[in-house]
Amino acid sequence: MAFHFEILKKDETTGARLGRCHTAHGVFHTPAFMAVGTQGTVKALTPEELREMGAEIILSNTYHLYLRPGHERIRRLGGLHRFMHWEYPLLTDSGGFQVFSLNSLVKISEEGVQFQSHLDGSRHEITPEKAVEIQEALGADIIMCLDECTPYPASHEEAERSMELTLNWSERCRDSRRREDQALFGIVQGGMYPDLRKRCVEALGGMGFDGYAMGGLSVGESKERMLEVVSRTAPLLPLDQPRYLMGVGTPLDIARAVLQGVDMFDCVLPTRNARNGMLFTKGGRLVIKNARYADDDSPIEPGCSCYTCRHYSRAYLRHLYLAEEILAMRLNTVHNLHFYLNFMGEIRQAIAEERLKDWVKTCYAQGASEEENDPGEPDPWGSSFPQKLAGKRNPAPVRAASMK
Amino acid sequence: MAFHFEILKKDETTGARLGRCHTAHGVFHTPAFMAVGTQGTVKALTPEELREMGAEIILSNTYHLYLRPGHERIRRLGGLHRFMHWEYPLLTDSGGFQVFSLNSLVKISEEGVQFQSHLDGSRHEITPEKAVEIQEALGADIIMCLDECTPYPASHEEAERSMELTLNWSERCRDSRRREDQALFGIVQGGMYPDLRKRCVEALGGMGFDGYAMGGLSVGESKERMLEVVSRTAPLLPLDQPRYLMGVGTPLDIARAVLQGVDMFDCVLPTRNARNGMLFTKGGRLVIKNARYADDDSPIEPGCSCYTCRHYSRAYLRHLYLAEEILAMRLNTVHNLHFYLNFMGEIRQAIAEERLKDWVKTCYAQGASEEENDPGEPDPWGSSFPQKLAGKRNPAPVRAASMK
Numbered sequence: 001m002a003f004h005f006e007i008l009k010k011d012e013t014t015g016a017r018l019g020r021c022h023t024a025h026g027v028f029h030t031p032a033f034m035a036v037g038t039q040g041t042v043k044a045l046t047p048e049e050l051r052e053m054g055a056e057i058i059l060s061n062t063y064h065l066y067l068r069p070g071h072e073r074i075r076r077l078g079g080l081h082r083f084m085h086w087e088y089p090l091l092t093d094s095g096g097f098q099v100f101s102l103n104s105l106v107k108i109s110e111e112g113v114q115f116q117s118h119l120d121g122s123r124h125e126i127t128p129e130k131a132v133e134i135q136e137a138l139g140a141d142i143i144m145c146l147d148e149c150t151p152y153p154a155s156h157e158e159a160e161r162s163m164e165l166t167l168n169w170s171e172r173c174r175d176s177r178r179r180e181d182q183a184l185f186g187i188v189q190g191g192m193y194p195d196l197r198k199r200c201v202e203a204l205g206g207m208g209f210d211g212y213a214m215g216g217l218s219v220g221e222s223k224e225r226m227l228e229v230v231s232r233t234a235p236l237l238p239l240d241q242p243r244y245l246m247g248v249g250t251p252l253d254i255a256r257a258v259l260q261g262v263d264m265f266d267c268v269l270p271t272r273n274a275r276n277g278m279l280f281t282k283g284g285r286l287v288i289k290n291a292r293y294a295d296d297d298s299p300i301e302p303g304c305s306c307y308t309c310r311h312y313s314r315a316y317l318r319h320l321y322l323a324e325e326i327l328a329m330r331l332n333t334v335h336n337l338h339f340y341l342n343f344m345g346e347i348r349q350a351i352a353e354e355r356l357k358d359w360v361k362t363c364y365a366q367g368a369s370e371e372e373n374d375p376g377e378p379d380p381w382g383s384s385f386p387q388k389l390a391g392k393r394n395p396a397p398v399r400a401a402s403m404k
Numbered sequence: 405m406a407f408h409f410e411i412l413k414k415d416e417t418t419g420a421r422l423g424r425c426h427t428a429h430g431v432f433h434t435p436a437f438m439a440v441g442t443q444g445t446v447k448a449l450t451p452e453e454l455r456e457m458g459a460e461i462i463l464s465n466t467y468h469l470y471l472r473p474g475h476e477r478i479r480r481l482g483g484l485h486r487f488m489h490w491e492y493p494l495l496t497d498s499g500g501f502q503v504f505s506l507n508s509l510v511k512i513s514e515e516g517v518q519f520q521s522h523l524d525g526s527r528h529e530i531t532p533e534k535a536v537e538i539q540e541a542l543g544a545d546i547i548m549c550l551d552e553c554t555p556y557p558a559s560h561e562e563a564e565r566s567m568e569l570t571l572n573w574s575e576r577c578r579d580s581r582r583r584e585d586q587a588l589f590g591i592v593q594g595g596m597y598p599d600l601r602k603r604c605v606e607a608l609g610g611m612g613f614d615g616y617a618m619g620g621l622s623v624g625e626s627k628e629r630m631l632e633v634v635s636r637t638a639p640l641l642p643l644d645q646p647r648y649l650m651g652v653g654t655p656l657d658i659a660r661a662v663l664q665g666v667d668m669f670d671c672v673l674p675t676r677n678a679r680n681g682m683l684f685t686k687g688g689r690l691v692i693k694n695a696r697y698a699d700d701d702s703p704i705e706p707g708c709s710c711y712t713c714r715h716y717s718r719a720y721l722r723h724l725y726l727a728e729e730i731l732a733m734r735l736n737t738v739h740n741l742h743f744y745l746n747f748m749g750e751i752r753q754a755i756a757e758e759r760l761k762d763w764v765k766t767c768y769a770q771g772a773s774e775e776e777n778d779p780g781e782p783d784p785w786g787s788s789f790p791q792k793l794a795g796k797r798n799p800a801p802v803r804a805a806s807m808k
Contacts, residue, residue, distance in 0.1 A: 085720075
């Protein structure tokens with residue numbers, strides 16, 4: 001089936017949309033969170049477990065799979081879906097982001113990007129054509145244009161030059177694609193400059209992609225700045241196509257971006273934090289190694305329906321974590337991803353019932369009043385609530401309740 | 405329900421028995437293999453996965469749980485079954501073996517054994533009474549007497565002194581037990597000396613335990629020597645009680661001990677090897693990292709019904725292993741434990757159908773003709789087949805087929 005995106009409902013008072021995205025491997029509902037399966041596996045979990053917790057689409061990283069085990073090998077073995085036993089919607093990134101973030105010796109030219117493998121130092125070049133070729137070999141349902149993730153901070157001139165390069169590469173990606181069963185998304189760059197983002201959106205729109213991502217965010221700027229860029233960029237994107245905010249973020253980051261009209265998200269936060277013993281709850285973060293949980297017979301989150309909360313106590317999870325047991329990573333990952341996917345389900349439900357704005361406010365209030373929060377560590381729920389959304393000019397300080 | 409052991413069938417031509425063991429947490433069938441859950445988890449797996457692959461009883465290590473998270477904590481949290489979400493038969497060892505093997509500063513006296521924690525250097529003493537107290541707090545269905553694992557090699561005098569100490573400790577364990585819902589097993593020591601093993605069996609039998617283990621084996625002696633001791637000790641043990649060979653072994657070690665009348669086994673081999681990428685198949689070992697599997701789309705073992713073989717290729721498993729993914733350990737462990745548990749099921753079936761001896765011969769022939777075997781590494785199926793069983797004085801060299 002050809003890729004297409006249906007908008008089921010538009011929120012009246014915000015930019016939020018409820019949607020359904022059809023791909024060659026089935027449907028996913030938006031707003032959607034994509035768990036990250038970097039090397040062809042969402043770390044510690046099986047595809048069955050992902051499905052059981054409601055995952056409809058996951059993401060894998062082109063850069064990693066290109067280097068190991070190699071995209072041609074995966075193609076010979078029947079493509080990435082079959083290779084990793086995930087027969088549902090799948091997205092691959094272009095590889096560009098990892099090339100830039102995992103390598104110190106990167107050479108960018110108009111032609112493409114040269115780099116050395118972080119595994120063995122071997123030399124490689126990825127051009128826009130090559131990025132498409134690799135992703136066609138992998139065979140994901142949604143593939144991404146090669147872009148340059150504009151560094152932060154960047155001057156207007158630097159951001160403009162970088163954005164122009166991304167536009168050039170995007171056009172070449174579009175022209176080199178051969179498979180019609182894959183959707184190709186363009187990526188909006190332009191740094192923190194609204195005029196550049198606007199120009200980029202218009203140029204990409206003219207090229208005609210199946211969806212549009214916002215890149216170059218969550219790269220060191222403040223959350224307010226990030227949300228500002230999203231809020232000024234998202235409304236410019238074609239109304240009837242999916243919008244994807246790459247690499248974002250905390251649950252509240254996601255909720256706030258949904259309010260601006262974003263449909264798709266990915267982030268390593270739930271999975272990586274799980275492996276580090278940081279668990280998401282409606283009341284805020286729970287650091288499982290804390291001594292206070294040593295004799296705690298309750299689940300991570302009372303009432304949570306995930307496999308971990310149904311069967312294991314905080315005391316046991318703390319023991320597994322301190323004993324460095326593999327099961328700790330599994331059970332923690334199950335809970336955190338369940339939390340994220342359940343969170344997305346609640347967002348969709350709230351849009352359907354026309355109460356998203358109130359729902360987000362309630363969420364925020366819950367996260368901020370959590371007594372378990374350790375004031376010395378960053379709050380996984382994200383930074384302060386946007387004043388505009390809160391509906392008052394001077395909201396109470398976010399963490400006041402827990403810092404008394 | 406009180407602990408009891410039913411013998412369903414005795415093999416006519418060997419010492420093998422088919423049995424059913426009733427415990428406070430249900431039944432397990434013998435001959436049985438117990439997966440090892442050292443720190444209150446069979447590494448990488450959930451209890452549901454263990455049940456799905458046919459595990460009826462597992463083992464956990466008193467030494468580790470005593471040090472972390474502490475037996476009193478586990479007791480407060482409802483006992484080990486509840487703590488680890490395993491509501492089926494469970495056995496704990498006495499802790500003695502780990503005290504000796506994980507610590508260099510061990511002081512043994514008539515009273516008990518003093519040692520320093522391998523975790524933090526803290527000082528501890530375990531006496532026979534303490535070993536029972538800890539195991540009663542953990543609450544396993546079968547608990548073990550504290551014994552001294554006689555070192556190898558040991559002179560007759562040393563082995564005798566050590567055996568006498570074990571007898572003294574065994575009696576004190578018996579006298580200090582308070583819980584009636586737990587079975588207490590005695591452990592036969594005596595080194596490699598038949599006269600000492602015999603004396604030990606007789607003395608332990610006089611004390612009246614619920615079952616008997618053979619300890620101090622698989623400690624460096626040859627496999628032939630080990631089987632020799634088993635073959636001379638097992639027949640002396642009470643006919644109507646379960647016999648447990650501790651820490652053994654490869655599939656063929658187990659099959660050969662079953663022929664001598666052993667009912668229970670435990671070993672880290674399937675789980676530890678899995679984490680090291682060594683997979684068991686009917687045809688012998690498969691080392692998943694080998695380059696020959698890079699493009700191999702077949703499962704570990706064609707026809708195997710385990711979750712891993714049903715869904716994943718050798719190529720994918722090799723990729724996961726080289727990428728050091730957690731899922732590699734999970735999937736490999738699933739396969740190896742399935743292999744072991746399936747192997748035990750086949751042993752039980754063969755006893756029931758009065759064809760055990762032939763079945764073991766066939767198994768052995770399969771393992772020896774495996775072309776995948778790498779002659780440079782030890783064969784997981786174990787050492788040479790006992791001449792007596794093979795029925796000829798000079799059997800063909802074991803690995804001849806694969807070494808041509």
